[in-house]
Amino acid sequence: MNTIESKSGRLLSESEEKLLVRYLDGETGIVGTLRAKYLIVSVPAAAALLDTIRSIGEIARSERMGILESDPQPVDLWDRISTRIHEEERAALYLGGRTEEKDTSTSGWHSWFRLENLAWGVSGGAIAAIATYIVVLTGVVEPRRVPGATVASVNTGGLQRVSASSRVTARHVPRSVDTIAEAQNRVPVPLSESRIPTAVEVDWVKSNGRVRMMQEPNERSAVIWVKRRDSLSESFNQDRSTGREPLVVYGDRIPQSIPVVNVR
């Protein structure tokens, strides 16, 4: 069973972590709520976990206020869509239809195994637990939220397994971020001033397949793509029939940490 170790030595089990997340989401019943509260009172790691998740939610909510201008005149949603459609049509009329750049990296199942895809890929049962959350609990570095960073790790379990396996990943994430501070004798660098806020921020993702998030730095939205396990198996079988060396993308052969990169 995967666990997260607190500073006091008490471990949070998978079920306890899951319970706390459900509690925060308001998904627990009365008994679950009482259990969660008991846990929070009795285990410091539980309280720390709860605080961290809450603060991340708050940060995600408040960060963009003041950065992005809100729409001064709210427009009906369909008006927005309709306007966008007209814009596309006009653009197509004057500029010709959009054409795609030929990019073999987006075609074929094998593209899923390219390094950059793996970097963004989130696999197995679930993933993208927040870097800060991991960092706080493992005590690797100071808690700090990395904007736009998707903590990608590979596993096949639930949310807790993700957390545990991401511990390795978390060591990579803040390391690169902290390089400047280390070079300047640990002078703190206000990351929030230098970073470009991302449009979509994910607290966590669970899936029975492999999840990939595609987000352009200059776009305000993202595409989340799930390659389900059955279609992965299908690709595997197809590959066997061709006689090529198959790549296993989930299971024991999966790399345990994947660097977080911003992919254009």
Add this chain to the structure above:
Amino acid sequence: MGTLKSISSLLLFSGVVFGSTSLPLFADEIGPGAGRGGSVVVQIRTVEASEASPDQIKNRSEHLNLDRSIEDLRSKLQKLHFKNFRLLGAQSQKVPLMQKTTVALVNGQSLTVRPLYISDSRIGMWLKWRDGAGAEILDTRMHFDSGESMIAGSEGDLGRGTILAIDVTDGEK
């Protein structure tokens, strides 16, 4: 020693139960949307995607073939390896903040949404997407911009895929 530990645990638990702690009882009290009323309007467009047809392959067509009603999604859909996109249906649902609502999609799948907060241009939402058999496709909690289409897609069999374009706006405006 074990008995003493059990008793102390029981006392602590009792304290929790009978309110000797200041911890909130419900998660809503501490969640990001705590104390906020209001609602959001969730617009879901279900799109079927398919790979290039033999003719398209033969003609080496790079053009995306998609319905006019999803033309606004073209730039996003270009990131995928599909060539043809067809709108299966569009649904709209007003959902109060912090409440869970399940929308039955036109293709038999379902999307459960639970808006956590909405503040100016930012929205926090929990999403759970299930297939027709009830199996979980995606379960996530995320924060994104209001007025922007958030795309979630799933690869199916036979070169087909299902895409959900999710738009969320403030239901009080």
